[in-house]
Amino acid sequence: MASSRKLAGLALVLLLCMAAKAMSAKAGVESYSFPVFNATTTASLVAATNTFVVGPAALLFQPEADSTAASINVSEGFLLLPDTVDVWRAGAGGGLPPAREASFNTSFTVESSATPVSFVLLLDRFPLFNSRTGLRGDNGSAAAVPDTNATDDGLAAVEVGAVRSYEPESPDVGLNVTVTPKGNRAVAVWVQYDAAAHLLRVYVAASGELRPSGALIDARLSIAGRRTTQTAMVGFFAATVRYVFLGVRDWDLTVDRLDAGGEKRTSWWVILIAVLGSVAATAAIVTLVVRYFVSRRRTRSMEPKQ
Numbered sequence: 001m002a003s004s005r006k007l008a009g010l011a012l013v014l015l016l017c018m019a020a021k022a023m024s025a026k027a028g029v030e031s032y033s034f035p036v037f038n039a040t041t042t043a044s045l046v047a048a049t050n051t052f053v054v055g056p057a058a059l060l061f062q063p064e065a066d067s068t069a070a071s072i073n074v075s076e077g078f079l080l081l082p083d084t085v086d087v088w089r090a091g092a093g094g095g096l097p098p099a100r101e102a103s104f105n106t107s108f109t110v111e112s113s114a115t116p117v118s119f120v121l122l123l124d125r126f127p128l129f130n131s132r133t134g135l136r137g138d139n140g141s142a143a144a145v146p147d148t149n150a151t152d153d154g155l156a157a158v159e160v161g162a163v164r165s166y167e168p169e170s171p172d173v174g175l176n177v178t179v180t181p182k183g184n185r186a187v188a189v190w191v192q193y194d195a196a197a198h199l200l201r202v203y204v205a206a207s208g209e210l211r212p213s214g215a216l217i218d219a220r221l222s223i224a225g226r227r228t229t230q231t232a233m234v235g236f237f238a239a240t241v242r243y244v245f246l247g248v249r250d251w252d253l254t255v256d257r258l259d260a261g262g263e264k265r266t267s268w269w270v271i272l273i274a275v276l277g278s279v280a281a282t283a284a285i286v287t288l289v290v291r292y293f294v295s296r297r298r299t300r301s302m303e304p305k306q
Helices: 002-024 057-061 067-073 241-247 268-276 279-300
Strands: 029-034 046-049 077-080 104-110 117-121 148-152 156-163 173-181 187-194 199-206 217-220 234-238 248-256
Touching: 046 057, 057 067, 057 241, 067 241, 077 241, 104 117, 117 241, 148 217, 156 187, 156 199, 156 217, 173 187, 173 199, 234 241, 234 248, 241 248
Parallel strands: none
Antiparallel strands: 029 248, 046 077, 077 234, 104 187, 104 248, 117 173, 117 234, 148 156, 156 173, 187 199, 199 217
């Protein structure tokens, strides 16, 4: 009974967080802000590994979490926004070059003690469940051969490349910006994509310092041409989901909104909650979401894990 009440309370937090996000959105821009990742803020995020998807990710913070939740916390995986964000809109004939492409700005801080953490722009769907190559791909890294890389001595190494999590279906997709701390200071990171100029800039500084005038990485690329879908899942990847919780803070993201009329699509779980109305129904939805994703992943592959 206590567990049910706690789940209901968690579901209510999910609703409030998502409603607050919707009310704070400005015309033409979608903004997200997470000062820390904890049991409250992750109520509006999703965790995903090679075998499970958990929404809301706050379930992984519950003291009564079972062995499945514990295994998710120590598995390589993603911490993602629950909604996809706009990337581009199709041009003439429904393809490339795009009619419109979204610019974005994101910033976050990586703790000095953190293992490598990647800011990722995925496709509009989760990677293949129980993939033989896992989420890192055949080459054993979170990114393909980097488009570019650079190191700020004593602070961090940064690599910009593609995501390998969709192998063998789609070996190189999206965007992966991997940050590896190199010193004893937390690292502030700014990633800016100018869609009009097709430029990606990455800046780094010690936490608490202003963004430097010069970028560590200044790369010319077109995200719309990197085998991306028109909308994308966005978040972080690390060797364990727990490392994202502990190693990343102060995440802010602003993305151009490309929907006609400037109106952002509403999350499907907000629609369900609005229709059903009660906290009890909300708790049931959250429970159902978790069970649905877990059962779906289990049925995708009957091969035993090694």
